[in-house]
Amino acid sequence: MKTKTGIPVIRSGQALQSLRDSGYSLAAALGEPVDNSLEAAANNIDLWLLEEEGANAKKRVHQIVIADDGRGMDPETLQHYLQLGFSTRYMSKKTIGKYGVGAKLAALNFGRRIEVWSRTRDNEGWLYVRFDLDEALAQEENGEEIFIEEPNQSTGPPELAEFFPRGSGTVVVWSKVDRLEEGRRAADANKLRVEVEKELSRIFRYFLSGGIRIAVNGTDLLPHDPLLLMEGTWADKVIEESLDGGKSEGKGKAKTTRPDHHYPGTVLGDETIEVGDAQARLRVTLYPKEVTRKRGLGGDKFAKALRVPENWGAISFIRLDREINYTNVPRLFPGGVEWQDRFVGIEVSFTPDHDEFFGVRNVKRGVEPHEEFRAEMSKRLKKLLQAARTQLEERWGAVQREDHDKDGEHAPVVEAAAEANRTLPKPRVKGPAPDEEKRILDDLATDVGRTNDAEKQVYLDRIKDQPFVVESVDFPGTNFIDLQHLNDKVIIRLNTRHRFYRELWEPVNEIAQRSAGAISPEQAVQAAKRTIEALTLLLIAYGKAESMHEDPQERYGELRSYWGQFLDSLMGKVKNIK
Numbered sequence: 001m002k003t004k005t006g007i008p009v010i011r012s013g014q015a016l017q018s019l020r021d022s023g024y025s026l027a028a029a030l031g032e033p034v035d036n037s038l039e040a041a042a043n044n045i046d047l048w049l050l051e052e053e054g055a056n057a058k059k060r061v062h063q064i065v066i067a068d069d070g071r072g073m074d075p076e077t078l079q080h081y082l083q084l085g086f087s088t089r090y091m092s093k094k095t096i097g098k099y100g101v102g103a104k105l106a107a108l109n110f111g112r113r114i115e116v117w118s119r120t121r122d123n124e125g126w127l128y129v130r131f132d133l134d135e136a137l138a139q140e141e142n143g144e145e146i147f148i149e150e151p152n153q154s155t156g157p158p159e160l161a162e163f164f165p166r167g168s169g170t171v172v173v174w175s176k177v178d179r180l181e182e183g184r185r186a187a188d189a190n191k192l193r194v195e196v197e198k199e200l201s202r203i204f205r206y207f208l209s210g211g212i213r214i215a216v217n218g219t220d221l222l223p224h225d226p227l228l229l230m231e232g233t234w235a236d237k238v239i240e241e242s243l244d245g246g247k248s249e250g251k252g253k254a255k256t257t258r259p260d261h262h263y264p265g266t267v268l269g270d271e272t273i274e275v276g277d278a279q280a281r282l283r284v285t286l287y288p289k290e291v292t293r294k295r296g297l298g299g300d301k302f303a304k305a306l307r308v309p310e311n312w313g314a315i316s317f318i319r320l321d322r323e324i325n326y327t328n329v330p331r332l333f334p335g336g337v338e339w340q341d342r343f344v345g346i347e348v349s350f351t352p353d354h355d356e357f358f359g360v361r362n363v364k365r366g367v368e369p370h371e372e373f374r375a376e377m378s379k380r381l382k383k384l385l386q387a388a389r390t391q392l393e394e395r396w397g398a399v400q401r402e403d404h405d406k407d408g409e410h411a412p413v414v415e416a417a418a419e420a421n422r423t424l425p426k427p428r429v430k431g432p433a434p435d436e437e438k439r440i441l442d443d444l445a446t447d448v449g450r451t452n453d454a455e456k457q458v459y460l461d462r463i464k465d466q467p468f469v470v471e472s473v474d475f476p477g478t479n480f481i482d483l484q485h486l487n488d489k490v491i492i493r494l495n496t497r498h499r500f501y502r503e504l505w506e507p508v509n510e511i512a513q514r515s516a517g518a519i520s521p522e523q524a525v526q527a528a529k530r531t532i533e534a535l536t537l538l539l540i541a542y543g544k545a546e547s548m549h550e551d552p553q554e555r556y557g558e559l560r561s562y563w564g565q566f567l568d569s570l571m572g573k574v575k576n577i578k
């Protein structure tokens, strides 16, 4: 069949309905109008997530207001605000926005109606435009064409009056919000707001740090810098309060109060990466010792407050001072992401000239760096991450030697094993002479950090009747364990510098201490996989070590059969400790 007359290229209502699923998170969507406000030279940007009682009396966000005190729009621009594809900076290389779709797609991703008030002068009245998806669909259904009306004068509904700026500016309202029901995108309105605060404080950190005010429901955001280099940030505040112990006025200060102290990360690298005619800046930092503290704390409450766990394997991509991506990019980590990499800040910044090279998309989220760039970046990261990991090990080793925090780590299992040991065969060891034994125990106490005599005695009294002593200690070399046999006990030292400890023991131990809800299924699966790998490798390495002897069967046969037998009985008796 041949169409006789032309038809519109786009079936606007339906197309916009389909384009609702742009995959924005709420924070990323809000980033679009914030971008626009910044480009309109706003100094104050206020976001309001307005709640109403939803089904079963739970709160849900039904309307969102984004108000700025920027330049505002003249009538023509305001009318075009709602037009998909319209931009006053179309394909510009000097601005954050360039596609002419951000304001619309972001709004429709969450709501079914967009309303905008704007004025370019203090004493003018407000001009108003709106687009309603349901009205558009109905019109389309009736065969009518869909137009955006000319702006008209409107003061806005009284309940929104308090959000309007005094001078020039723009107020954008997303209403008929139907994509933020409980349980779908967000557990509850409160969590949703916290998540938005968290994301925006990082995405717009350069602007916040420069003095632009962005607030969510009346709370001014502090910048959050995952490199921990910027001053006056969220992290500075969290650290300051924790060092303060909540004693002084620090605690309970309004969220907006800037912290007085700065705890900067160490810059490990600040390099320019050039591939062809595209270039980017790569910066890598190691978190300060107030944050790294001692081994194994990367997931505790303090670390969470500092947003350390989400920094694990994450790279922050910055385009024109605005973050467009901060997610786990394991492919860029040479040899995979390691446990301690969460204490390493990584940032890549570039300008819109190189958008194509970084795979920037119209939603200005996510990056897909060019193959050659990825290779170059991996190469640089390899070196820098290695440096970071080494420094961290040294730092943690020193802290450990200082305060022997690993003392007692294995106590519950060791005590249970002592109990089980009562019915096992007795050892045949001819142990050292008494003064030699005393020296060995003394060294052990020192190794676990008991330096003064009183502390030493407490420790030695505790292990006195134990048939097994297991301690994690820091010792040089690649020995995995060190064994010493006394008349009545075996001392086993586990090397905390050994990869088996760092990559298996420590992370699994950390997970074991968490509550079940505090671990993602991915992390659990990853930990289980690494455990199986490590245990298999333990066997392989053992077999390989035996093979270094000419007659392994003769030499190790008895060892193997005892080992297997004791492991079996102990595992039968010791279970689910703590």
Ligand SMILES: Nc1ncnc2c1ncn2[C@@H]1O[C@H](COP(=O)(O)OP(=O)(O)OP(=O)(O)O)[C@@H](O)[C@H]1O
Binding pocket: 032, 035, 036, 037, 040, 068, 070, 071, 072, 073, 077, 080, 081, 086, 087, 088, 089, 090, 096, 097, 098, 099, 100, 101, 102, 103, 104, 170
């Ligand atoms: N808060 C605002 N103040 C003044 N003008 C604005 C504001 N928000 C939007 N505009 C105008 O509306 C136009 C359309 O905004 P929109 O976000 O859809 O596109 P863009 O910012 O040009 O490009 P992108 O799709 O990359 O964001 C902008 O080009 C700008 O001229």
Ligand SMILES: [Mg+2]
Binding pocket: 032, 033, 035, 036, 097, 098, 102, 103
């Ligand atoms: Mg925009």
